[in-house]
Amino acid sequence: MAARSEVLARVEARIGHVFSRSDLLDEALTHASFSTNVRPDNQRLEFLGDRVLGLVIAEALLVQDPGAAEGVLAPRLNALVRKETCAEVAVDLDLGAAIVMGRSEMLSGGRRKQAILGDAMESVIAAVYLDAGLDVARAFILRAWAGRVETAEARAADAKSALQEWAQGRGQEPPDYREIARSGPPHAPIFTIEVRLASGESAVAQARSKRAAQQSAAAQLLKSLETGDE
Template sequence: MSDPRPKRTRQRAAAKAVRPSLSDAALAGAEAACGYRFKDKALLVRGLTHPSAVSAADSLQHANQRLEFLGDRVLNLVIAERLIDRRRNETEGDLAPRLNRLVKKGACADAFRHAGLNAFILLSDNEVSSGGRDRESTLGDACEAVIAAIYLDGGLSAARKFIEKAWAPQFTSGPAETKDPKTLLQELVQGQGHPLPEYVVTSRSGPDHAPVYEVEVRIAPHGQAAATGASKRDAERHAAARMLEQLKGNT
């Protein structure tokens, strides 16, 4: 016997039936990892839902991309507040690279792993088989989304507590790089009197939820260097780092 409901109703019901979720035990584990108990647990599930785990039609409302956008802003605010409070004798020029180091995608991925949340990400089978559960961009995006979920559910104070906990090893570690490779490369070529580096996107591949950009950096007297990344910014940074290695090898 055929389903008497309208086609659109049947489609919505089917989509809802396969929408990803976490078991009660997994939800409890994820909350424990966050150090926060959600009033609206659907927010946590959404923060942990990678776009590959839902249909394209459901992605806007049930995947974590929009939360990621908000979480990035909350993270920047909390880290900036912390730096202003803890490093009162440093200038803006000193603080900016510290902020950039602590909010970049790799730092978010490390914080997510430290919190123990990577086991709870909801991914498609294809994404899991391609290494998505360990992919830096996937973990970093999910971390930002979880920050937003906590912020929306419990406010800035709750989000700040999670960030302080998840970023603890990075706060206490010795200083890493203080300048972005793009900044170092720009300073180098300017010091030599050469034109500024030019960055060109030479290709983009992969699905929308996991793109791969290839970027080439060009410096007139030194040639070019290419690299890939999950975003144009990451690819540019990697290309700049590769060019710096080439220039060091030529000196």
């Protein structure tokens, strides 16, 4: 078995950053099932990485589409920072092979679990940020998400379908979308839409069209559901 330093060096090569503090990368790739009093897991880093990722992707979306309204940008952002997308990027970088976890978690296929891979991806982002600052973290994220930002609109458009698949996969009725408010002038109304599942989970979003508000609400609820599944 390769030494831990060799494993981390291979990760550094794939992400394009050599750490001054290798302990940060090691922590980012340590699952809670393996942590000890002297070996922290990656949960705190995941918390920070989620925020850094959101900032960088939001900025990239503004640059990509300067004229897009908030109601259009929000579902795109949610689609790009979802745990599912983070897990996709983690697979691209083969992070699963470098995650240390408890034996039972490993035997149950932990290296392939979406939640574990997504958390590791966000944790690595935080580790890069703490090791080298925002500019380096931004460059890393934009490399890792290359191609995905350009297809953000299509990913966001799939939010309603993805939420319906989530519900059907658990034996639930399709999500219910309801207009709960409308504001603004008649020529430029702002719609407030609530989406609710039969199991009670819900989310609310606003946009200048019902369709955009529905997509945004669906994307927000998906992200909340993924967090709850961790």
